[in-house]
Structures are given as C-alpha cells and as structure tokens.
Amino acid sequence: MTVDTKLPYDQSYIEQFSTERNEPAWMKDLRIQALEKADTLEMPKPDKTNISKWNFGQFKHTAAGETISSLTDLPTEIQDFFDKDNLPENLLIQRNQSVAYATVSKDLKDKGVIFTDIFTALKEHEELVKRYYMKDAVSIDEHRLTALHAALMNGGIFVYVPKNVQIEVPLQVVFWQEDPEASLFNHVLVVADENSSLTYVENYISNNETEETVANIVTEVIAQNNAQISFGAVDNFAAGTTSYVNRRGVAYRDATIDWALGQMNDGNTVFENITHLVGDNSTSNAKAVTVGRGKQNTNMTAKIVHFGKNSEGYILQHGVMKDSASNVFNGIGKIEHGASKSNAEQESRVLMLSEKARGDANPILLIDEDDVTAGHAASVGRVDPLQLYYLMSRGITQQEAERLVIHGFLAPVVNQLPIDSVKAQLTQMIERKVN
Amino acid sequence: MAGSTLEIKNLHVSIEDKEILKGVNLTIKGGEFHAVMGPNGTGKSTLASAIMGHPKYEVTEGSILLDGEDVLEMEVDERARAGLFLAMQYPSEISGVTTSDFLRSSINARRAEGDEIPLMKFIKEMDEALDYLEIDKNMAQRYLNEGFSGGEKKRNEILQLMLLKPEIAILDEIDSGLDIDALKVVSKGINKLRDENFGCLIITHYQRLLNYITPDVVHVMMQGRVVKSGGPELAQRLEAEGYDWIKEELGIEDETVEQNA
Numbered sequence: 001m002t003v004d005t006k007l008p009y010d011q012s013y014i015e016q017f018s019t020e021r022n023e024p025a026w027m028k029d030l031r032i033q034a035l036e037k038a039d040t041l042e043m044p045k046p047d048k049t050n051i052s053k054w055n056f057g058q059f060k061h062t063a064a065g066e067t068i069s070s071l072t073d074l075p076t077e078i079q080d081f082f083d084k085d086n087l088p089e090n091l092l093i094q095r096n097q098s099v100a101y102a103t104v105s106k107d108l109k110d111k112g113v114i115f116t117d118i119f120t121a122l123k124e125h126e127e128l129v130k131r132y133y134m135k136d137a138v139s140i141d142e143h144r145l146t147a148l149h150a151a152l153m154n155g156g157i158f159v160y161v162p163k164n165v166q167i168e169v170p171l172q173v174v175f176w177q178e179d180p181e182a183s184l185f186n187h188v189l190v191v192a193d194e195n196s197s198l199t200y201v202e203n204y205i206s207n208n209e210t211e212e213t214v215a216n217i218v219t220e221v222i223a224q225n226n227a228q229i230s231f232g233a234v235d236n237f238a239a240g241t242t243s244y245v246n247r248r249g250v251a252y253r254d255a256t257i258d259w260a261l262g263q264m265n266d267g268n269t270v271f272e273n274i275t276h277l278v279g280d281n282s283t284s285n286a287k288a289v290t291v292g293r294g295k296q297n298t299n300m301t302a303k304i305v306h307f308g309k310n311s312e313g314y315i316l317q318h319g320v321m322k323d324s325a326s327n328v329f330n331g332i333g334k335i336e337h338g339a340s341k342s343n344a345e346q347e348s349r350v351l352m353l354s355e356k357a358r359g360d361a362n363p364i365l366l367i368d369e370d371d372v373t374a375g376h377a378a379s380v381g382r383v384d385p386l387q388l389y390y391l392m393s394r395g396i397t398q399q400e401a402e403r404l405v406i407h408g409f410l411a412p413v414v415n416q417l418p419i420d421s422v423k424a425q426l427t428q429m430i431e432r433k434v435n
Numbered sequence: 436m437a438g439s440t441l442e443i444k445n446l447h448v449s450i451e452d453k454e455i456l457k458g459v460n461l462t463i464k465g466g467e468f469h470a471v472m473g474p475n476g477t478g479k480s481t482l483a484s485a486i487m488g489h490p491k492y493e494v495t496e497g498s499i500l501l502d503g504e505d506v507l508e509m510e511v512d513e514r515a516r517a518g519l520f521l522a523m524q525y526p527s528e529i530s531g532v533t534t535s536d537f538l539r540s541s542i543n544a545r546r547a548e549g550d551e552i553p554l555m556k557f558i559k560e561m562d563e564a565l566d567y568l569e570i571d572k573n574m575a576q577r578y579l580n581e582g583f584s585g586g587e588k589k590r591n592e593i594l595q596l597m598l599l600k601p602e603i604a605i606l607d608e609i610d611s612g613l614d615i616d617a618l619k620v621v622s623k624g625i626n627k628l629r630d631e632n633f634g635c636l637i638i639t640h641y642q643r644l645l646n647y648i649t650p651d652v653v654h655v656m657m658q659g660r661v662v663k664s665g666g667p668e669l670a671q672r673l674e675a676e677g678y679d680w681i682k683e684e685l686g687i688e689d690e691t692v693e694q695n696a
Binding site for chain 2: 386394398
C-alpha cells in the first residue's frame, strides 16, 4: 500500500444514499461492491508525479443546490458561459449535486435524444444506463479512485443519441460547485449510437480557495459504428479542490471522437484522457491545454490505443507553467498487434514563464504491429526571445508580446471549442491565470 | 527637410564578445533613401539588428539618435513606437497568432488606449495593402509567418511596413530569395511610401533591387565600417565591376569582419 487513506464512508451510508435516490438494485450493488474494492485497491500511480500527500480523503459527500427559474438568477461568472442574446437551446446546470436548470429543444426530444442528469436517467432509461455504465470504457477496479468514484457517485449527466440522428446544436452542461466543501463524484456518460453525431461541451467551476475538497470525475464517451462525437470541456476547479479527472472514449468502426479539453484547475490535478480506437477506420484527435500557477502540481496523460485497422490517433498537449507550478505531460500512442495501417502521432509542449516553474513531457510509443506509422514531438522551454523581439519590433510591449505568444501556444484547443461563449470564457481564464 | 533624422555615430557592436561593427557613421533623414551594400560578412545585417535592439547584439561604443533621442536607452518596442521599423531577413513564426490580429495589435500599440483603430477601418486598410502587394487575402487569417514561403514572408514584412507607416525603415535584405515578379511588387510597396517624411535604409548585396528603388545615397560596408559613400552611380559601378576596385583603392585584402578575429 502506498497510501493509507481511510474510507470516509461505510456500507450502510452507501446503502442509505442509494435508497434515498430510489436507485435500481444493480446500482446499489455496484456501489457496495465498489466500496469493498476501494478498501483493498491501491491509488493510481501517475508517471513522475507523487500524489501520496494529496487530499483525496477529506470532503463533504453531499450538498444539494437550489433550482433557478431563470438564467439571469445565476452569478455573472456562470452567465458568462452563455451567449446572452442567443441562449442555449440545450443546457443543463448542475448546482452542487442537483439540477438547477435544464432545457432541451423539442426537436431533440422528438428525435429521441436523451439529455438528462444521471439520477433521472437511472429511473427513466435504466436499461441504457446499465448497458454502458462503467462497462466498456472505465472499469470500477482500475484503482482506488475509480472504485471510490463508483461507490460515491453523486452527480452527472447521461446523453444518448439514437441511430441516424445528427445533432447540429451543441449540448452544454455547467457543473457549478457552489458549496465550497462539497465533493463532486461526477459521472458523465455520453453514448452516440450508429451513424449519429453530436457536439457536447461541459464546464466545471468552483470557488473554494481555502476550503479543501475532492473532485473525482469519470467520463465515458462511446461512439458506435460511424458515430461522430465532438467533446469540449473547460475544467476550472479552485485551489482547494484536488481533482482526479478521467475522460475515456471508445470508438467503434468508422467512428470519430474529438476532444478539446482546457484544464484550468487551480488545485492539484491528475488528468487522464484515454481513447480506445476499437473499430477499423476509427479516429481520435485528443487536444488538451493547461495553465499552471502557484504551487500547483498537475499530471496529464493523453493516451490513444489502436485496436482497429487503419485507425488514426493524434494527441496534442500544450501547457504553460508559471510561479512554481509543475506539470507532467505523458503522451502515449499504443498500437496493438493487428491494427495495421494505423497512425499514432503526438505532440506535447510545455512553456515555462518563471525560473521555478517545472515542466516535463514524456512521449511514449508502444507498437506491436509492423505496418504502421507513428511520430512524436516534445519540448519543454521558455518563450523564445526572438519571437518577443519580432513582436516588440512592431511596437508591441513585452507584456503584450508574451500574452500573444501564450495565447497562440494554447490556440489549438481554444479555437476548437465549438461554443463561442465557452471559447471566450477559456480565453479569459487563461488571461487571469497567466497575468 | 521634414521627417525624422536617424544618426548613427561611431557604432561598435559585438555578438558573443566578437566585435562585428567597428565604428559605423551614418545619418538618414526623412525623405532620403540610403542603400548599404557590401559583400557577405561585412556587418550590414548586424547594423540593422543593432539599430532595432536585437537581444543578441551588444553595443559597446558609439550612439544611435533618433531626432536627438537616445535610441540605445529604449526597449525594442519603444524604438518602434518612436518611429523605427525593421523589415527582417528572418522573421519569426508565431503559431496561433493570426497575421491580422498581429497587425491590429501593432497598429494599436502606437495609438493611445481608447483610441484603437476602428475594426472596419483596419480591415479596409489591410485589404488595400494586401491588394497592392498582390497578396492572397487568406494570408491575413493564417498564423504569422507559419508555413509561409520565403517570398510570402518578405511580402508580409512590407505589408507591415505599409500599415505601420514608420518614420525611418530599415530593410534587411528584403530582396533575398525573391523572383523578379515578387521583387517588383515589393519595390512597388516601398516606393509608395516615398515622401519627404519617410526615410529608408536599404541593406542589400545585390544591385538589382536598386534598379527598382533608386537610392539617394549608396554606402559600402567592409570590415564593419562604412568605407565609401556616393550617389546612385556608385551602385551601378559596383554592379559592373564588383567590389575589388574599392578594396584596391583602400588597401583592403579581406573585406569581412573576420580579419581581426
């Protein structure tokens, strides 16, 4: 055992928690089994980051949030996620662990699209949830944190797009942790059935600068044959939250999962984004950016595993570190035997803005097939003085020149976010963090 | 004479403790076009970089004054806002920053806060300059210099020059790597700026650029100094006869700055 984190909640508590929510029996059983496993499983061991002293044990498990009748009742920082002149048609706001606001267009309802919170989904779409929940993507027993997640899951979203349904308008979710001590064991399950497509964007936000708590997030994204999923996220947990964020995709034949992930947390964070390209001709673009400040430690892993023939995986991770922040990027391209004609590319870059900032980029290619292509690029460095010189030679101040270089460096993800207001929001967050 | 005056006096410049410029004297006034010529390795580009404040070049002696103000005391951005511009031989690539955003930031950097150029006015001016320089309008939305061909980079430098309208511009080998059509377009852009307020220092080792942009004064650099100055006819003689006659005249065997190393 590397860590001796006592489980803060016991079996009777879990049983009661599940009963209060009228969960199906299988869910209650799953929670109890997971709790038992959490007792014996070890903590995850992210490469090159020691998380043994991080707070994964101190938190308040539940906190309800009030509903709102209008988006204008929200604090401005939350309203900024939306275009006020053109409010989102499909929006869900989770306040602490309750749904505060939810709207879905009639069009999507008519087409059979499900876009609801996980507890409602367990009641109204039990079979579908049961079919996918912690089955094909993330397993309960990967390590102690996945088991704890399954045992203590206290929020989340279920999205299901039926066969042949194409959704043009993005689905947007805001997870607002208003209670500074409340934990979030959030489970997002997104399933796109055959020949369907969707765009999903989520934001996490909290304000607990001093109060300590935990976010343990598991996201499972399933793209059935020929489905296309564009998944955008901006995580913005405050300094008091220790985060474990696991986003996992499974892409079947001819399917695509594209990720644009902005990791803007201020607390210590283990962040992993793994996609399994199971089907032939499946594709994933996994793009993530992060900005670290203060004494923050982050470990970010992007991994694409190729099982299907002719599968394409492209990883891009860019990070900016200031103060004495430290970040490790692990980029892993894995091509299994039989995945011929596949292509695994990756690029990880860290830009350091201060003497004490630390960055590490570990490119890893694991290849068990001959007939493939693969490549990697990694760099850790400072802002290029010649770039600054060039920009400044046009009259731009050094501060503004640095700002331009940093924004440019993070642009691959910012520009890919499919909702303009979220893009603007991420730009603002970057601005706040780097200045 | 209207416009600004750039005075370079006894300028000595080193890079990594090796002295490249050994006492350059030059004065450029508004309305004047000066050409600095000379074989490779004689310090021409060092002169350009030192005036702009390139981080690798250290001025060890002498002065640079713009309208009497000490340029060497200014940061790079202050030099630009004071009216200097350098079209670079090897401009940096800035990923993620579009050419258009960069141009707008550069223009606004010279204007007071609250007096930023209106977006429509900017787009109109930029489009006109793009047309004038026969540049594909898509370039404005491409990341600055990223993946640009050599010719595109040079045109982009002149695009910036046209939009920023400096008092004194230094063009560092703006003709290198350009085919004859591109050279004509670039020259057209530079000539458009010609008026009594605009001074220009053109650094080249080919006379051919000077067929399109007629200089008022031609200087020849050797061994890190200006060794000869004259009118446009000097450039023509260099084209016809090369540099050997100057070396003979001045008793120079090796014209590069290496000779004292």
